[in-house]
Amino acid sequence: MGREVVAVTMSPIFIFGTLCHQPLLDLVAGEPQQMERAALPGYRAAWVKGGSWPMLEKRDGMVAEGALIAPSPEALARLDYYEACFAYTRRKLNVIREGSEVEAEAWFPPSGQGQEPGEDWSLSDWAAHWGALQVVAASEVMRQMGKVPPEVIGARFSIIRDRADAYVRSGRWRRPGHVGAQMPSDKVVHHGTTHAYDGFFNAEEVQASHPRFDGGTNGPLRRSVFRVADAVTLIPYDPVRDRIMLVQQFRFGAYAHGDANPWLLEPIAGMIDAGETPEVAARREAREEAKLDLGALHFVARYYPSPGGLAQVLFSYLGIADLPDEAAGVGGHVAENEDILSHIVPYDLARQMLAEGDMADAAQIVTMQYLMLHRDRLRAQAG
Numbered sequence: 001m002g003r004e005v006v007a008v009t010m011s012p013i014f015i016f017g018t019l020c021h022q023p024l025l026d027l028v029a030g031e032p033q034q035m036e037r038a039a040l041p042g043y044r045a046a047w048v049k050g051g052s053w054p055m056l057e058k059r060d061g062m063v064a065e066g067a068l069i070a071p072s073p074e075a076l077a078r079l080d081y082y083e084a085c086f087a088y089t090r091r092k093l094n095v096i097r098e099g100s101e102v103e104a105e106a107w108f109p110p111s112g113q114g115q116e117p118g119e120d121w122s123l124s125d126w127a128a129h130w131g132a133l134q135v136v137a138a139s140e141v142m143r144q145m146g147k148v149p150p151e152v153i154g155a156r157f158s159i160i161r162d163r164a165d166a167y168v169r170s171g172r173w174r175r176p177g178h179v180g181a182q183m184p185s186d187k188v189v190h191h192g193t194t195h196a197y198d199g200f201f202n203a204e205e206v207q208a209s210h211p212r213f214d215g216g217t218n219g220p221l222r223r224s225v226f227r228v229a230d231a232v233t234l235i236p237y238d239p240v241r242d243r244i245m246l247v248q249q250f251r252f253g254a255y256a257h258g259d260a261n262p263w264l265l266e267p268i269a270g271m272i273d274a275g276e277t278p279e280v281a282a283r284r285e286a287r288e289e290a291k292l293d294l295g296a297l298h299f300v301a302r303y304y305p306s307p308g309g310l311a312q313v314l315f316s317y318l319g320i321a322d323l324p325d326e327a328a329g330v331g332g333h334v335a336e337n338e339d340i341l342s343h344i345v346p347y348d349l350a351r352q353m354l355a356e357g358d359m360a361d362a363a364q365i366v367t368m369q370y371l372m373l374h375r376d377r378l379r380a381q382a383g
Contacts, residue, residue: 012105013090014095017123029071034070037065045066047118068095132168137157159271224309233367236321251266283297291331301316318370
């Protein structure tokens, strides 16, 4: 006797925030999704205060605009994974579609998360400032589904966003091109990328072919790439006392490379948070690592420290600061396990250190050379 098959009808899913951005929705779902306008009465869609994402605030007499989708079971599993990275889970609610009440489900954060509502949410404003970044970040998240628990992804989502921001920023950058063949990236044929490791940093195996200068083609070539978020470096300079500050900390790279003294002298440095400008990041790092509030920031350079295999850009600055003797000491961001000792170095000693190899960090060398070129002007301006 045959077995009766009972069809299971799934509730539609109500979305109101970033997933209403079609490129993000389709990427996370893994297939195109059709959105149908809907609204949630008794709620207001608001920016999370101080954040770059929305929330639902209970508010009588108001309506949160959004959309209904009907994902396949496979697409819903992907969407659930993505939302679980932020500890969001589905629950039932009633929404209005074409004037009628419909039972649906929507993702909500855990109760007591403490999000404070800000201004009215604007999808178009979010898409203009955050959309491209979020799509890149989501692609990194979704390729780890089935391999990494969502709570692990959530714990490192900040650095995922930082990497995505760096990727988008780099794509928008254009060098002046005074010298050299102008060969845009769309001339490169990408044959695939293998993600060997995803963590705080990423390691990738990239296969690509690229045009040669003689008109031929190189490739397919396979190369390893270490992907890091962009970062800022900063040397504080006191033009009145004619001295700089350098910081010292243990560095795993130097240790793993066999350096006899892996506690390196360096500029203040740190990764650029998603949505930050390099200038804002430089001032934040100065406060976190050395408890310094900077005056004028002087841009030194934007550059790749090692473009053959390191996907990262550095933005280096010289920052005007007040550096009395007591400015030196122990600092660092406790939550990031930083253990940093700062040193006040007179200019003449700094020049000697540069000449004798005591400055072993590339950004430090570049910024010190900038100071040597501009010192007289900076001292005269402080004068």
